[in-house]
Amino acid sequence: MILEKEYKEFDELMNKNGDEDRINELFGEILEKAIDVLNKKSENKEFLEYPEDQYVIRALFEYMLELWSEGEYEEAKALGYDLAYMVNDENLKEAFSMFVLGLIEKLPIEKFLDIYVNPENEDDEYEMFFMNFNDEIDELVIKHRDTFKKEFSE
Numbered sequence: 001m002i003l004e005k006e007y008k009e010f011d012e013l014m015n016k017n018g019d020e021d022r023i024n025e026l027f028g029e030i031l032e033k034a035i036d037v038l039n040k041k042s043e044n045k046e047f048l049e050y051p052e053d054q055y056v057i058r059a060l061f062e063y064m065l066e067l068w069s070e071g072e073y074e075e076a077k078a079l080g081y082d083l084a085y086m087v088n089d090e091n092l093k094e095a096f097s098m099f100v101l102g103l104i105e106k107l108p109i110e111k112f113l114d115i116y117v118n119p120e121n122e123d124d125e126y127e128m129f130f131m132n133f134n135d136e137i138d139e140l141v142i143k144h145r146d147t148f149k150k151e152f153s154e
Contacts, residue, residue, distance in 0.1 A: 003055035034059035047088035077103040101140040
């Protein structure tokens with residue numbers, strides 16, 4: 001699997017509170033490769049397949065969360081739309097769409113996670129991702145449904 005080796009090293013460093021410079025350097029390398037894969041798949045009109053491309057998807061998802069945490073809502077939202085479109089897995093598409101709704105709302109990431117994400121009910125198949133949402137997410141779906149459809153189709 002693409003990026004599996006790099007993520008094993010990354011996870012080891014994170015679990016051991018490893019050298020922060022090495023962690024940042026490694027994530028930069030991971031992200032660069034993930035963006036290359038995304039661009040190639042897009043150019044070839046292919047999709048990111050789960051689980052085959054799970055580490056590429058993970059890198060892009062983590063980058064979206066990082067952008068969001070830095071207040072880069074538009075960039076994070078664009079990447080969220082890319083994930084919702086390019087990932088060939090209906091469960092992940094739906095989850096990424098929920099994150100895009102939080103970005104449309106321009107909620108701080110911590111608030112979105114606290115209110116809308118249920119981390120206690122994670123699915124082992126998708127352990128790298130937040131997949132379960134509280135019922136309150138329906139408010140965002142209703143509020144931003146039209147905006148999402150319009151922007152997603154652009």
